[in-house]
Amino acid sequence: MSVYKDIVENGLWKQNPGVVQLLGLCPTLAVTTTVVNGVSLGLLTALVMAASNGAVSPIRRFVPEEIRLPVFILIIAALVTVIDLGMNAFAHPLHKVLGIFIPLIVTNCIVLARVEAFAARNPTTPSILDGFMMGIGLSLVLALLGAMREVVGKGTLFSGVDLALGPASKAFIVTVIPDYHGFLLAVLPPGAFIGLGLLIAVRNWVEIRKAAPKALAMPPLAAAPSH
């Protein structure tokens, strides 16, 4: 059982793709202008990762070393295209919003990284869980970053939720700061870099506190994680 616990912990915190592994920065930075966009793409990525890990793990013994990467990429690309077409057919408005980012999931290195590092070496069930939890970990970062940028940039939360869940859900949109004129920096790409930097800093700070609860008065200086 502890294997599964480790997988969950790695995905959500210890090896979080968004703030620790720093893989898949393209979607992290590009789509997080609102919570809804961030979470939608995060969940899609989680779905792709669970599916691709689940597809690669059972066939890992039949794939010769030399053609490992092309086969993995082929599987990931096929799965993403299936999801892309499926969304276009059954969730058209959301597909229009996330449209250009869905094919980009193929190039998101976190997907290939987990296939190569985990699914190619482990049994099927843990592999699916690993892909899914890594995706959820990424989704959490995308949600937080999206929330920060949306509140600071537009003064709202959950705007555009009606595109994902239908017009009835428009009631969920929260205006945090009424009559707000917006803060452009947060919406544009620099806001994404600054926001992500803050999130990484907070995570590292929490880790340092956990590691040395008694040495709080003199926090260690050389605490930067090595990559």
Added chain:
Amino acid sequence: MSVDMNESKFKHTAITTAIMVLFTMVGTALLAFTYFSTKTPIEASEAEARLTLLNEVLPPSLHDNNLLKDTVEIAAGGLLGNTSKTLAYRARLSEKPAAVVLEAIAPDGYSGEIKLLIAIRHDGSLAGVRVLAHRETPGLGDYIDIAHSDWIKHFDNQSLAKTQDGKALENEAQDEYWKVKKDGGNFDYMAGATITPRAVVKAVHQTLQYFQAHQNELFAAAGEQK
């Protein structure tokens, strides 16, 4: 000895190739299956999205025909700014021409093209204008989008020949009228972003001129096709 090695190398290569081909075939089959089974739903949702858009610019009271079926092709180039051929959707009330919906492109937005959907009534007045796609700066130039402000509704009921309060416009006065206020025209803009509305006003003006010049072709073709 070396013959053996060559043989095993050959075998290994053949097996590897076969496996790669197998995976490619399975992948292709999967994609083909998904493509064919989602084709109809995708076309349906695209048509639905298009119809929703058309209904935005064209009140339902202005037509009783199927807009998606009653179209005419417009060649690329010319006043509409389209670089490939587009469709004009024709609205008719009990078989009589009532309005036409055109797609126009403003090539001179602040960051590239602005795509517009413009509905013009039979009498040459605008029924509605909406922005289909743009890349204007968020928070500055994006007020042309109905999701951000009502600015685009200024165009409702405007026409080439008359001002909004009914004054007739001569040729030169027309050109003066169809500008943003900063340039001495009639249309509002928001401080900090004049390039965007300037591009939109110009494109709408040109679309009206196109309509004036081609009105007969646009509607005559409607009769011929029946």
